[in-house]
């Protein structure tokens with residue numbers, strides 16, 4: 001399978017090249033030349049597979065230039081770090097099925113993709129004899145998941161910028177207690193936006209980027225999306241099998257649109273078995289307005305109790321836009337230029353109809369999120385994290401009788417103990433992976449939010 005850019009200005013390339021490239025060189029995002037569709041016999045066979053085997057089978061459709069045995073080994077190893085025997089179990093509570101994606105090392109769904117991506121990077125660098133310096137900015141969850149994905153790996157260093165004193169104590173410790181020699185935590189005196197802007201600026205310095213082989217781990221990387229497709233397939237087959245229903249809906253707490261785009265790819269892969277994707281947002285609701293009113297116009301980012309979704313401009317939206325434009329790359333490039341210039345996109349009636357067939361959407365505000373956590377705990381004795389609660393709230397509003405609803409549980413509640421405590425009157429129990437953090441050794445360098453300072457740091461430590 002070959003990969004192309006949403007903006008149509010790159011030559012087709014194989015999977016491994018797309019993974020190393022991250023963002024397409026024409027500024028677009030990489031996508032398969034055509035999305036695969038599984039036939040009935042394949043789907044039947046998939047129903048019987050354990051998670052790592054199913055993930056291997058799904059990934060094999062997309063990563064056709066990695067030898068089958070190597071790919072199987074990479075996938076198997078990626079999920080040995082998960083603490084649940086089913087990796088991503090689906091648990092029924094009342095009317096809803098909860099897909100638990102938080103059993104990885106940092107207790108958020110990002111581990112599912114970043115454990116795999118770390119192993120793919122290592123494998124490709126061993127093959128090429130190269131090295132890589134990963135650079136990223138985080139507001140909390142991505143940083144620790146990326147660090148755990150590559151800690152201790154030989155040909156890779158990772159530099160993660162987080163805003164000093166502006167991530168939660170647990171999020172900070174999850175990053176800074178990883179003291180492997182290839183891991184560098186930089187606490188910047190500034191905001192997440194400052195960090196993100198510096199990372200963009202450094203990546204735009206092509207000479208520096210090439211000299212230090214900078215690599216990216218944000219969700220524009222195709223390997224992250226495709227690793228997430230697997231759990232949609234797993235959960236859909238589980239729940240259709242158990243309930244006898246021909247199709248399911250999914251509810252997805254959404255920020256950068258990466259996770260729900262993986263759901264879109266899974267929906268194409270399993271024809272007829274995934275009816276709708278429910279796009280759930282907090283008060284940062286550009287995408288809900290897009291689905292419900294066709295209004296794609298940028299607003300101010302507000303801080304919420306589901307901080308990993310405090311995003312207005314979703315970096316993966318362009319991938320969906322490409323399909324909405326009937327795979328017309330020129331039109332997609334024009335749309336993105338318009339949006340960059342005006343902060344607004346508008347859609348034709350025909351496109352709005354397509355959007356309505358793909359998605360339902362709802363916003364759940366802070367009071368609503370706290371109420372969902374409280375009510376779900378009272379009804380089922382289960383504590384949801386605030387991101388998951390946004391998805392559950394949207395699912396409760398939009399579910400239809402007779403269609404099983406699967407809600408993605410994207411983080412463990414203990415990562416967001418303060419908000420959970422407000423909802424249920426006591427902090428959530430700390431799992432072993434978090435309880436030990438406060439007594440562990442940690443390492444972190446506090447620096448000014450200055451691009452040259454960051455570059456110098458990389459030069460000194462890149463090795």
Ligand SMILES: *Cc1c(COP(=O)(O)O)cnc(C)c1O
Nearest residue numbers: 255256257258259308387410411
């Ligand atoms: C990153 C994140 C999200 C949002 O996922 P996107 O792929 O950015 O839409 C939701 N919940 C949690 C807990 C996250 O860490």
